[in-house]
Amino acid sequence: MASAGTGKMTVNPDIAKERRNAGFHVENLTNFIYHGPERVRRRRYMQNIALQDPVMKDSKPWAFRTREEEYELSLRKQLHVLQRQKDLGITDEFDKFYYNEATAPNENNPVGLHFGMFIPTIEKHGTEEQKKKFVQPAKDLKIIGTYVQTELGHGTFIRGLETTATFDPKTQEFIVDTPTLSATKYWPGNLGKTVNYCILMAQLYSQGKCQGPHMFLCPLRDLTTHQSLPGVELGDIGPKFGFNANDNGYLRLNNFRIPRINMLMRYSKVLEDGTYVKPANSKLSYGSMVMIRASIVGAVSRALAQACVISVRYSAVRRQTEVSPGGPEAQILDYQTQQYKLFPLVATAYAYHFAGQAVQSNFLNISKEIEAGNLQQMPVLHALSAGLKAFSSWGASAGIEVCRMSCGGHGYSLASGLPKIYTNITPACTYEGENSVMMLQTARYLFECAMMVQKGQRLPDLVSYLSMDLSAKSCMTSDVALGCLVKAYQHRAARLTNAATAVVQRHINEGQKPTDAFNMASTQLTWAARAHCHQYVVKVFVTTVTEANIDDRTKAALTTLCKMYAVNGIMENLGEFLQDQFFNTDQVDILTRKMMTLLADVRPDAVALVDAFDYHDKVLDSCLGRYDGNVYYALYEYAKSSPLNEKDVLDSFHKYIKPLREGQATSSLPSRL
Ligand SMILES: CCCCCCCCCCCCCCCCCCCCCC(=O)SCCNC(=O)CCNC(=O)[C@H](O)C(C)(C)COP(=O)(O)OP(=O)(O)OC[C@H]1O[C@@H](n2cnc3c(N)ncnc32)[C@H](O)[C@@H]1OP(=O)(O)O
Numbered sequence: 001m002a003s004a005g006t007g008k009m010t011v012n013p014d015i016a017k018e019r020r021n022a023g024f025h026v027e028n029l030t031n032f033i034y035h036g037p038e039r040v041r042r043r044r045y046m047q048n049i050a051l052q053d054p055v056m057k058d059s060k061p062w063a064f065r066t067r068e069e070e071y072e073l074s075l076r077k078q079l080h081v082l083q084r085q086k087d088l089g090i091t092d093e094f095d096k097f098y099y100n101e102a103t104a105p106n107e108n109n110p111v112g113l114h115f116g117m118f119i120p121t122i123e124k125h126g127t128e129e130q131k132k133k134f135v136q137p138a139k140d141l142k143i144i145g146t147y148v149q150t151e152l153g154h155g156t157f158i159r160g161l162e163t164t165a166t167f168d169p170k171t172q173e174f175i176v177d178t179p180t181l182s183a184t185k186y187w188p189g190n191l192g193k194t195v196n197y198c199i200l201m202a203q204l205y206s207q208g209k210c211q212g213p214h215m216f217l218c219p220l221r222d223l224t225t226h227q228s229l230p231g232v233e234l235g236d237i238g239p240k241f242g243f244n245a246n247d248n249g250y251l252r253l254n255n256f257r258i259p260r261i262n263m264l265m266r267y268s269k270v271l272e273d274g275t276y277v278k279p280a281n282s283k284l285s286y287g288s289m290v291m292i293r294a295s296i297v298g299a300v301s302r303a304l305a306q307a308c309v310i311s312v313r314y315s316a317v318r319r320q321t322e323v324s325p326g327g328p329e330a331q332i333l334d335y336q337t338q339q340y341k342l343f344p345l346v347a348t349a350y351a352y353h354f355a356g357q358a359v360q361s362n363f364l365n366i367s368k369e370i371e372a373g374n375l376q377q378m379p380v381l382h383a384l385s386a387g388l389k390a391f392s393s394w395g396a397s398a399g400i401e402v403c404r405m406s407c408g409g410h411g412y413s414l415a416s417g418l419p420k421i422y423t424n425i426t427p428a429c430t431y432e433g434e435n436s437v438m439m440l441q442t443a444r445y446l447f448e449c450a451m452m453v454q455k456g457q458r459l460p461d462l463v464s465y466l467s468m469d470l471s472a473k474s475c476m477t478s479d480v481a482l483g484c485l486v487k488a489y490q491h492r493a494a495r496l497t498n499a500a501t502a503v504v505q506r507h508i509n510e511g512q513k514p515t516d517a518f519n520m521a522s523t524q525l526t527w528a529a530r531a532h533c534h535q536y537v538v539k540v541f542v543t544t545v546t547e548a549n550i551d552d553r554t555k556a557a558l559t560t561l562c563k564m565y566a567v568n569g570i571m572e573n574l575g576e577f578l579q580d581q582f583f584n585t586d587q588v589d590i591l592t593r594k595m596m597t598l599l600a601d602v603r604p605d606a607v608a609l610v611d612a613f614d615y616h617d618k619v620l621d622s623c624l625g626r627y628d629g630n631v632y633y634a635l636y637e638y639a640k641s642s643p644l645n646e647k648d649v650l651d652s653f654h655k656y657i658k659p660l661r662e663g664q665a666t667s668s669l670p671s672r673l
């Protein structure tokens with residue numbers, strides 16, 4: 001490695017050797033991940049445009065920015081990017097996504113919700129007239145909006161929201177109001193300082209009757225001066241665990257009037273005389289949440305993948321401890337315990353990536369049906385997206401933290417890039433539906449499916465396994481076949497669903513109200529929902545690998561990872577699998593041995609498997625995850641750029657330490673120490 005400061009850098013020999021020894025061609029796997037060479041080429045092209053742009057070059061590392069600097073820089077960059085994309089005629093959604101990914105990586109930006117939720121919600125829930133009036137101005141950033149639902153007192157329980165929208169037929173307006181302190185809107189992204197409009201979730205009152213939560217387009221700030229409008233009080237909620245380029249805000253409305261046309265009326269309506277027209281399904285207005293939940297699975301997979309790139313590359317160049325006295329220190333990646341920490345997470349990142357694609361494609365197909373008026377699949381989509389969002393965000397958050405700790409002390413420094421990835425993604429466990437609550441929604445669906453099985457009714461394909469014969473003998477033999485692993489997961493999920501359902505039924509039979517019975521079984525119900533999601537992820541991974549049209553060596557590497565994901569999940573949930581009696585303890589021995597063999601199988605490919613995600617160094621923004629492996633140089637440079645080092649002797653020395661010494665010298669110090 002070149003010494004620090006020479007500027008000339010060679011690739012770290014350990015990481016170079018890893019790449020030479022990989023058993024498959026990285027580019028082939030990259031092409032498979034991103035749907036072919038053309039998409040990969042396009043992705044790199046888009047990211048290069050972003051990274052070459054002088055406006056994107058940061059004057060100081062992310063870690064050294066104040067919150068105000070972070071917000072301003074992020075806003076400036078994002079608006080610049082939008083203009084660039086317009087100038088360059090970039091309209092394809094993938095192109096835009098990849099461009100943005102390289103713009104401000106893992107930094108939540110001040111207009112994200114405008115494009116992510118505000119515009120899509122108008123497009124999906126607005127009438128043709130509303131779309132005409134609002135969508136183009138929104139795309140031109142004449143109006144900038146967000147999605148305002150959560151209140152101080154209620155986030156999870158949407159039906160409990162207190163903000164009101166009362167129709168006044170005389171003026172053809174809704175009066176929107178914040179009647180209590182707990183009704184104050186709190187948390188919506190970009191609300192505090194950036195937006196001038198929002199989609200407001202409020203209880204609709206018309207003709208004296210409450211019709212439940214509905215969505216309204218609500219102006220908040222003057223479109224020219226950006227001053228908050230009379231009757232509107234709003235601001236930023238202050239610094240958070242992460243998300244600090246995002247001005248999550250609060251909002252209070254004081255009998256503020258908006259025109260009738262501002263209620264999103266594609267599915268439900270209030271006519272001029274105040275007559276309320278119901279939607280075909282009251283949960284249609286929850287559609288924007290379902291959309292984001294489906295996309296969160298992919299988002300968390302990318303965060304976990306980046307954390308794996310950093311920690312695996314670092315583990316390849318980090319040497320620690322002589323294995324035999326006087327011998328060389330080993331690469332920490334050669335320690336089996338390090339492999340056991342990291343390789344299952346690499347497998348998980350791949351598993352979530354494929355699951356994310358599958359959920360997204362389910363979402364797109366079912367959304368088309370819903371738009372055409374066929375609402376039959378809404379419950380399936382809701383159960384799948386809610387559960388998968390929870391399952392994957394929990395898994396990714398926990399996994400990123402393991403990646404951080406696997407980097408030892410340097411993982412704790414913001415220089416590692418890992419805290420940034422973690423704090424940016426861990427709120428996915430909370431936003432868009434708190435995870436336990438989402439699991440309970442999936443469980444509710446599974447419960448209904450179990451009742452259908454009891455009645456001998458046919459189940460939708462996605463859950464048809466729930467009617468499997470639970471007394472079937474295990475198929476597990478020493479070759480640990482993929483098909484058998486899927487069966488094991490289905491067996492576990494079906495048994496846990498039946499067990500939880502039986503608990504609910506027992507409580508009902510003992511005289512409990514169904515809601516109480518459900519609560520008394522809710523922990524077990526979430527176990528069932530978790531197991532259901534786990535089987536889905538395993539099944540998607542197995543199907544993807546089995547059907548993959550790739551060369552044999554890449555397929556072999558991916559198959560090893562797939563087995564590792566499935567076997568590791570069994571090891572981590574052994575209690576449930578053993579209680580299942582699908583495996584006996586001899587078969588658990590087979591799986592334990594298999595796990596250790598899989599670790600050794602992955603070892604030579606580990607760096608190549610993370611390289612295949614194809615993350616640019618600037619996207620990783622990590623001293624430890626550099627492609628060239630020159631981590632000590634990067635850490636040294638990072639330390640030197642700390643603002644505390646701008647002066648050799650700080651003013652605080654003169655203010656506090658020096659007087660203390662002088663005082664001590666003249667008073668209480670003994671003459672001899
Ligand atoms: C930078 C941004 C980039 C943008 C992205 C760019 C895109 C692309 C890039 C990638 C992006 C990723 C990263 C993003 C970063 C995001 C930033 C943060 C955004 C955060 C936004 C938020 O954070 S925004 C607030 C979300 N806040 C919730 O999420 C509340 C949860 N709370 C509930 O959602 C309800 O409160 C709850 C519990 C269901 C009960 O609802 P409830 O009380 O009304 O209903 P009940 O429980 O009585 O249920 C009655 C029956 O309705 C059924 N049902 C319920 N929901 C249903 C539904 N949706 N569809 C069908 N059916 C449904 C249920 O299953 C029952 O069915 P059954 O009767 O048959 O059993």
Ligand SMILES: Cc1cc2nc3c(=O)[nH]c(=O)nc-3n(C[C@H](O)[C@H](O)[C@H](O)COP(=O)(O)OP(=O)(O)OC[C@H]3O[C@@H](n4cnc5c(N)ncnc54)[C@H](O)[C@@H]3O)c2cc1C
Nearest residue numbers: 148149150154155156187188189427430431432433434436
């Ligand atoms: C970074 C970030 C960005 C956000 N962005 C937005 C946004 O743009 N727009 C917006 O409207 N909101 C936003 N939110 C708010 C977010 O959607 C809510 O925080 C979320 O829906 C959870 O609601 P809550 O905070 O009320 O949690 P609570 O519901 O109070 O949860 C607290 C605990 O209670 C438990 N609990 C609650 N209800 C039940 C139940 N029925 N059964 C069992 N357990 C239960 C939960 O599991 C959890 O452990 C954001 C939040 C964050 C952190």
